[in-house]
Amino acid sequence: MTHPGLTNGPIYLDYNATTPVDPRVVDAALPYLTHHFGNPSSSHTYADAPRAAVGQARRQVADLLGAAPGEIVFTAGGSEADTLAVRGVALAARGRADQVITQATEHPAVLEACDSLQADGFTITRLPVDEHGQVDPAVLEATITDRTVLVSIMAANSETGTLQPLAQLAAIAHRYGALFHTDAAQAAGKIPLDVKDLGVDLLTVVGHKMYAPKGVGALYVRSGTAVQPVIRGGGQERGLRAGTENVALIVALGAAAQLAADDLPTEGKHLVGLRDALHDRLDALMPGLIRLNGHPTQRLPGTLNLSLTGVNGRDLLAATPQIAAATGSACHEGLDTPSAVLTAMGLGAERSRSAIRLSLGRWTTADQVDQAAALLASRYAVLSAQAATTP
Incomplete structure (x- = not known):
């Protein structure tokens, strides 16, 4: 059709x-625009359906990634998720480590977040890529130090589609005590991604790259990972992302994740x-x-x-x-x-x-x-x- x-x-x-946006995703989200209007954080009956829907969406996104539901943080999109991952991890480690490593062909959301950290006194290293657009794990090995707090390498490039050897890169990061983040905006829902097999600590998902609406995304944060929030407020999303949840868009993202996993x-x-x-x-x-x-x-x-x-x-x-x-x-x-x-x-x-x-x-x-x-x-x-x- x-x-x-x-x-x-x-x-x-x-x-x-x-x-x-997939019409099936629209159908799933529509009741939370027309009928189930309650705030998921409220204590009365109008909150019951929205709260349950957010929980279901969290499970759906987690299942797509092989994660636990409690490791999924909903955001307003990929740029916010990337910023939370890069700045949040770096600032949480301030004083213990001061280097962040990324690549020359990374998404602007990651590059700009890294530039902002450079202004805060962090050292930013951008790794080169080969003629196919891949990072050579040996180059990361030669660059990383025990002062590296985070390595952020996207899963797939939006222009060429080139996939990075994430598992190898993440293993190198972990040997030096660094965390590993990947922006999987282009990859999630298109290729199999299992956070355990990949060994990543943080992973970005974007709704409008996988048949959900614009303005919603998620960040996988491995349990126990120290992250400083970049949006503070009422303590939603385990205190990592303040703001009343956009239930309809979160439901849409969950439905899109379920469809992607099935197909x-x-x-x-x-x-x-x-x-x-x-x-x-x-x-x-x-x-x-x-x-x-x-x-x-x-x-x-x-x-x-x-x-x-x-x-x-x-x-x-x-x-x-x-x-x-x-x-x-x-x-x-x-x-x-x-x-x-x-x-x-x-x-x-x-x-x-x-x-x-x-x-x-x-x-x-x-x-x-x-x-x-x-x-x-x-x-x-x-x-x-x-x-x-x-x-």
Whole structure:
């Protein structure tokens, strides 16, 4: 079935920027906007249904991650969760440790949180990535010290889909007594994630990347992990995140987590097939003219980042309004500068500017893949011909 928000619109290939809210998620959340209005912290009967719903959502998110319900802290989104993880852990350890390690291609929420800690006197180290966008565990091993309080490395990059070797990196962090955080905004609900197997201490989940609404997220905090709150107030969420819970959005996140857990084995395999079919089709239509950016195998099932020789990626997408896609992260979309992620991977400015990100999701079809490939190849041919005749 077609999502109602996608009917009669362009082919949507920007799922990494945001996902349409699943109608089943809307159905789960709606009663908490229309009927069950009570404050979950109240002691009367109007609080019963909201409080129970928040508890159920906490269990649903925990089950997706292999965590305990009490280890899930609801937030207003990924940036807040990242800030709570990075600043909260660092400030809780102030005086005992003073180094935070992240990577060059990390999400701006983590990088900005690290910059704010630098102003507070912490040392911030940004690890380089290789040509595929991965952090080499040996580089972390050579950089970490007994003064390191936290290592924060995202699970999957939003532009290339490249997956990081989290278990190896977390094990290194723990050998030096540091905690490990991963921003799993792009990975949660798309690939299996088990916090015990990965060995992570904190993990960020974002609602609107997994078919829930914008404005809700969660942070997994391993039991016993010392975190200083960044929003103080009434003591909600075990004192780690003050503010009356947004019950409807929390219910939505829980429902989305349940759907993702149920569909993960089949949906991931389906998206890999569509992604690879799109790549193959484009390669057949433009032989020798496209190059994959990111890891060839260790990447998200629905992410395809390609550079198209001789054509600016922004120009190509602007000339193809029948497709909704991006040149990179939505956080930087609209900037006509080489992608910082691709630049950090060692790709030149020309290749970076020629890149487009095609991200597939729950409502992408095989027919859309074929149509998108044909449209892009057609517009590429026109732009290439124009470039060849321009002095």
